[in-house]
Amino acid sequence: MKALVLERKGELKLRDIDLPLDVGVDDVKIAIDTVGVCGSDVHYYTHGAIGSFVVREPMVLGHEAAGTVTEVGAGVKHLRVGDRVCMEPGVPNMSSRASKLGIYNVDPDVRFWATPPVHGVLTPSVVHPAAFTYKLPDNVSFAEGAMVEPFAVGLQAATRAKITPGDVAVVIGCGPIGIMTALAALAGGCSKVLVSDLSAPKLNIAGQYSGITPVNIKETSLLDAISSVTDGWGADIVFEASGSPRAHQGIFDLLRPGGALVLVGLPVEPVAFDVPASIFKEARIETVFRYANNYDRAVNLIASGKVDLKPLITETFAFNDSIAAFERAAKGLPEDVKLQIRVSE
Known part of the structure; x- marks a missing residue:
């Protein structure tokens, strides 16, 4: 079966590869339609590793996917052949202590698509547990399903x-994650969300959404923008979604007393953390690693129309142009938010 294979750091090939396609009793087989190009995929391509996850042998890329069910296992009751679906890419050990606590995303044994040594899904067909496969409503496209x-x-x-x-x-x-965090915050009840960056094109896209105020920190102090909106009190919540060590400098100045700092971005360099500043404001600090127990809620929010992700899809590439899609993503063009690959003909 043809797939986009990362042979080693910096080398991609679109070639045939043997992948297991046996459908177990609780599995479904899915014909892949659309796959998003994620920053982690690109990082494996350009750096060959993310932390302790190192590409040591050829690996199929891709984990943001949607497609059509083509076969169901004998024990599957909620899905049928022909159903349009999206798939949660992390499969935990459901008997682990983390899973029993409801935090299966941090199960040490989780098998996550396109995370060494687990293959991803930039290939025409995959087999996946039905429990982590979600039916798409009729008004949600494959492109949105992959988002x-x-x-x-x-x-x-x-x-x-x-x-x-x-x-x-x-x-x-x-x-992409920053804008989607802002949209999720609005859907969750925030009255307004300020989004900061250095990229004017991306800020212009974010600013199209009602409730989001873009702040170009080349031109405006983020602290001044927050002070203006909150009469100097500070933000109730600060989401750090850049992963930049510089973003952590003075981050507690942005927060109101008793507010929450949510760490979403993953720095690749050490970060100086101002413990006294966090204590003086008695800040609540939360961390985010992937997700747990919210995939179906994400689908429902998109279907409801309260969250529109379509403006974030910059361009869709044909499967045969997958390598070009990754080369484009590796450039980090300021106008690009989300690139996708259409696997189906």
């Missing part, structure tokens, strides 16, 4: 923030 995975990260962040209706939030970083 559920990154939106679930934003929804996890909004959930961890424990939003109170009317809260004012700030999102640092206007990449």
Whole structure:
């Protein structure tokens, strides 16, 4: 079966590869339609590793996916052949202590698509547990279905923030996850969300949404923008979604006393953390790793029309142009938010 294979750091090939397609009693087989290009996929391509996850042998990329069910296992009751679905890419050990606590996203044994040594889904067909496969409503396209995975990260962040209706939030970083965190915060009850970045094109996209105020920190102090909106009190919630160590400098100045700092972005360099500043404001600090128990809620929010992710899809590439899609993503063009690959003909 043809797939987009990361042979080693910096080398991609679109070639045939043997992948297991046996359908177990609780599994479904899915014909892949659309796959999003994620920053982690690109990082494996350009760096060959993310932390302790190192590409040591060829690996199929892709984990943001939607498609059509083509076969169901004998024990599957909620899905049928022909159903349009999206898939949660992390499969935990359901008997683990983490899973029993409801935090299966941090199960040490979780198998996550396109995370070494687990293959991803940039290939025409995959087999996946039905329990982590979700039917798409008729008004949700495959392209939107493939956006559920990154939106679930934003929804996890909004959930961890424990939003109170009317809260004012700030999102640092206007990449795909930053914008989706802002949209999730609005859906969760925030009255307004300020989103900061250096990229004018991305801020212009974020600013199209009602309730989001873009702040270009080349031109405006984020602290001044927050002070203006909150009469100097500070934001109720600050979401750090850039992963930049510089963003952590003075971050507690943005927060009101007793507010929440939610860490979403993953720095690749050490971060100086101002413990006294966090204590003086008795800040609540939350962290986000992927998502748990919110994939179906993400689908429902998109279907309701309260969250529109379509403006975030910059371009869709044909499967045969997958390598070009990754080369484009690796450039990090300021006008690009989300690139997708259409696997089906």
